[in-house]
Amino acid sequence: MGGATESHTGWTFITNHARVLAVIAENQNARVRDIAAHCRLTERAVQKIISDLEQSGYLSHKREGRGNTYEIEEGAILRHPAEAGLTVASLLALLAHVEREGGPR
Numbered sequence: 001m002g003g004a005t006e007s008h009t010g011w012t013f014i015t016n017h018a019r020v021l022a023v024i025a026e027n028q029n030a031r032v033r034d035i036a037a038h039c040r041l042t043e044r045a046v047q048k049i050i051s052d053l054e055q056s057g058y059l060s061h062k063r064e065g066r067g068n069t070y071e072i073e074e075g076a077i078l079r080h081p082a083e084a085g086l087t088v089a090s091l092l093a094l095l096a097h098v099e100r101e102g103g104p105r
Contacts (some may be wrong), residue, residue: 014095016041020049021058021088022095024070031067058088 019039023030036046050070053059058076061068074089 016045017049017053018091018095020046021053021072022092024059025072025092025096028070028072029064029067030070 020035023035023038032043032046036043058073059070061070076088078086
């Protein structure tokens with residue numbers, strides 16, 4: 001997984017939780033180290049985010065050998081009242097579209 005090389009400071013529109021979920025959606029067998037590098041987070045931060053997502057029912061994992069295979073609950077409803085009725089699948093579709101198209105024009 002190649003991450004971007006330029007650094008960033010300040011706020012962004014996409015949360016770290018959404019970024020981690022999007023990376024896992026691309027590769028259900030991604031290692032925490034690879035997710036962290038892609039999202040520019042520490043491994044500890046990624047572990048905490050994965051734990052948050054699992055505790056909230058958005059993600060589960062199965063241990064396979066030395067790694068994990070993640071499963072995203074795509075039908076889970078987003079938490080914030082402003083996104084009432086929107087699912088994880090709709091969020092991931094939007095993120096995949098933006099990445100596939102190279103960002104908005």
